[in-house]
Amino acid sequence: MTTLLAVRDLKVQYPGKGFRQPPSEVLHGVSLTIAAGETLGLVGESGSGKTTLGRAVLGLVETSGGSIEFNGQPIQDLSARYRRKLAKDIQVVFQDPYTSLNPALLVSDILSEPLLAQGRSRQDAAASVAGLLDRVGLPKDAGNRYAREFSGGQRQRVAIARALAIAPKLIVCDEAVSALDLVTQARVLDLLIEIQRETKVAYLFISxxxxxxxxxxxxxAVMYRGDIVETGTARDVTTSPSNPYTQQLLLAAPVADPAEQTKRRHARIALRTS
Known part of the structure; x- marks a missing residue:
């Protein structure tokens, strides 16, 4: 498969918190690739650096070393002008759809805004908005409502529709379902999978x-304290992980059976003390 995104030996530093404190390195030379039409899951606990990596791909944080290539072209040092052009190919869905959607705009305006910015006519944009709403499973009249009038899952569908509006090649999903209940999570995940089958869009899915x-x-890819500690197929990493940290993450996953949950808790304790 064709490599769409290639991150090589990427480093990111944040300024020191106190007077004359040295900068803190958040990413210590991270490398990963994503093929066209592929989903790479980037997983790790809070503070592992996974969101920083996603923000670096989006050009929202400055890098201190390494490279980021998209379609074979370096993108980590693009000017604001060229970064705006790249937004056609790289979009994002954030964790909280309510704060990422302009509350003063109707949903139709939110979805048509990037289309009009590309020079599309209002009539053409309106037709595209109707198609986007249908694609993400929202009623036709949803465009005439404000984001605050929808449930969390519906708002996330609006955010996904906005990300899809200009047919990107890659979408960075940063904790895109973590604020949703389990049933809504499953529906949104199934929607993302269905969209990928139809459009061949790639995802960097951070969770x-x-x-x-x-x-x-x-x-x-599993991140721990600014490093990738394990990579592999989803089946291999989530059923037979080789790294102790990944094993801890797997054992920490909630299960419905109380006996199994207790068994996992004891296994986590045994891992920490081994």
């Missing part, structure tokens, strides 16, 4: 939940 990542990903 702290290995169970969620397993559901949607072709491959999984």
């Amino acid at each position: 702290h939940d290995l169970t969620v990542v397993r559901h949607i990903s072709h491959r999984v």
Whole structure:
């Protein structure tokens, strides 16, 4: 498969918190690739660096070393002008759809905004908006409502529709379902999978939940304290992980059976003390 995104030896530093404190390195030379039409699940606990990596791909944080290539072209040092052009190919769905959607705009305006910015006519944009709403399973009249009038799952569908509006090649999903209940999570994940089958879009799917990542990903990369500690197919990483940290993440995943949950808790304790 053709490599769409290639991150090589990427480093990111944040300024020191106090007077004359040295900068803190958040990513210590991270490398990963995503093929066209593929989903790479990036999983790790809070503070592991996974969101920083996603923001680096989006050009939202400055890198201090390494490279990021998209379609074979370096993108980590693009000017604001060229970064705006790249937005046609790389989009994002954030964790909280309510704060990422303009509350003052109707949903139809939110979805048509990127289309009009590309020079599309209002009539053409309106037709595209209707198609987008249908694609993400929202009623036709949803365009005449504000984001606050929808449930969390419906708002996330609006955010996905906006990301799809200009037919990107890659979507960075940063904890895109973590704020949703389990039933709504499953529906949104199934929607993302269906959209990928139809459009061949690639996903960098960032999550702290290995169970969620397993559901949607072709491959999984596990981050721990700024390093990738394990990569492999979703099946291999989520059923027979080789790294102790990945094993901890797998054992921490919630299960419905109380006896199994107790068994996992004892296994986590045994791992920490071994």
